[in-house]
Amino acid sequence: MDFPLPETTPDAVGLDAARLERMCRRVEADIAEGRHPGAQLAVARHGKIALFRSFGEAAKGRAATDETLWLLYSNTKVVTAAGLWALAEDGVISLTDPIARHLPGFEAGGKGDITFVQLLTHQGGFPSAAIPEECWEDPEALRRTVCAFPLEWEPGSRVRYHPASAHWVAAAVIRAVAGEDHREFLRRRLIAPLGLERELFVGLPKREQTRAADMHDPDGTPRQPECGAAHRAAGVPGGGGYGTARAMAAFYQCLLAGGAPILSRRVIQYALRNRTGDRVDEYNGIPMHRGLGPHLRGTTAHIRGIGTLAHPDSFGHGGVGSSYCWGDPDSGVSFAFLSNTRADEEFHVARMERLSNMVHASIRE
Structure with missing residues (x-):
């Protein structure tokens, strides 16, 4: 090709x-x-x-x-972020929406008002959160884990790069709203x-x-x-x-x-x-x-x-x-x-x- x-x-x-x-x-x-x-x-x-x-x-x-x-x-973060842009363009989400509106359970621990804008600009408040390897191929375990992420500071109050956590949230959202694995989407x-x-x-x-x-x-x-x-x-x-x-x-x-x-x-x-x-x-x-x-x-x-x-x-x-x-x-x-x-x-x-x-x-x- x-x-x-x-x-x-x-x-x-x-x-x-x-x-x-x-x-x-x-x-x-x-x-x-x-x-x-x-x-x-x-x-x-x-x-x-x-x-x-x-x-x-x-x-x-x-x-x-x-x-x-x-x-x-x-x-890879830019490609994954573009997946959320596509969902917004397709009318499935709005990037100003709270994530919990599309990923029920994410509101746990004070995360209910975090928006996709905050997530993608590294203002979500959970920069140290991690996903264990056993969640990689287990969608339900992934969903439970990201919903349980603990806040480290008030969302939007600081800018601190989230090396691993934010885009696993994006992956969980893609599966929740598109009905398919983020890789295939x-x-x-x-x-x-x-x-x-x-x-x-x-x-x-x-x-x-x-x-x-x-x-x-x-x-x-x-x-x-x-x-x-x-x-x-x-x-x-x-x-x-x-x-x-x-x-x-x-x-x-x-x-x-x-x-x-x-x-x-x-x-x-x-x-x-x-x-x-x-x-x-x-x-x-x-x-x-x-x-x-x-x-x-x-x-x-x-x-x-x-x-x-x-x-x-x-x-x-x-x-x-x-x-x-x-x-x-x-x-x-x-x-x-x-x-x-x-x-x-x-x-x-x-x-x-x-x-x-x-x-x-x-x-x-």
């Missing part, structure tokens, strides 16, 4: 090829220095893939190829209509698992359970998706183009508003300018991942220590970088600042 976006050259879409080559050489240098075994990146503009390249090893003794699937970690409603069903997965089928890159710690040790079949299949909605860099660049091209054919322009505009202003995200220590899924560049001095040079309306998300994907509405450029090591924060932040800025600097017109 052909990839849904055509390929072109950087020059043909107004990008400086030499600058992008320098970026690729920087990735190669990081691999040579032992920072990570492999990586993949893609740059797209105006509905075309301008650069798609794979580097190094996907796993020990196995070269990374264009067919390799990479763990997206929290880049996201595939049917979003991924398949974009033609990305071979390159973007929330829940990796058994037949595709041989394509997955192993995830490593900085010392090169494979990470568990991320390298296990159960984790790959679970479709952890806040951190367990798999994909190629060009699939993520294409997904962001869809958002840049107003959501067609999967979502409407109005729901995209609504989702990409800055809902937290310049309030500091206590987890990251800086303002993150949270939209309903992605975060935005904004105009503060520093930002994670998207690059300081980015247009203020640029939006995206990262995957812990390993990846970042973003789109720039001003230029129409989207970028995805995926790697297979959960690197330390100091290196990862500096790397993504460098790589993203090199892409921004390549925009000629």
Whole structure:
């Protein structure tokens, strides 16, 4: 099956090829220095893939190829959030609704007024809550567990990244209102209509698992359970998706183009508003300018991942220590970088600042 976006050259879409080559050489240098075994990146503009390249090893003794699937970690959050956008567009929910209206029992412990807006902007008040592995394939256990999440502070009073908890709530809501598992809903409603069903997965089928890159710690040790079949299949909605860099660049091209054919322009505009202003995200220590899924560049001095040079309306998300994907509405450029090591924060932040800025600097017109 052909990839849904055509390929072109950087020059043909107004990008400086030499600058992008320098970026690729920087990735190669990081691999040579032992920072990570492999990586993949893609740059797209105006509905075309301008650069798609794979580097190094996907796993020990196995070269990374264009067919390799990479763990997206929290880049998955944007795909899952888009599932809630779709439910709002279809008239099933309103994003300003209390979650408990659609997930009875969630009101327990003072959570009855938490809205989807608060959930997706990391203001829900339960950042430390976790889902045990035994809930991954047990919908009733998942529902009971998310409904029992204890509040740590008053919802809406603080902004603090919810690494694992918020999007399991989203998964439980999707099952409750759509009547199907979140993995199947996201595939049917979003991924398949974009033609990305071979390159973007929330829940990796058994037949595709041989394509997955192993995830490593900085010392090169494979990470568990991320390298296990159960984790790959679970479709952890806040951190367990798999994909190629060009699939993520294409997904962001869809958002840049107003959501067609999967979502409407109005729901995209609504989702990409800055809902937290310049309030500091206590987890990251800086303002993150949270939209309903992605975060935005904004105009503060520093930002994670998207690059300081980015247009203020640029939006995206990262995957812990390993990846970042973003789109720039001003230029129409989207970028995805995926790697297979959960690197330390100091290196990862500096790397993504460098790589993203090199892409921004390549925009000629």
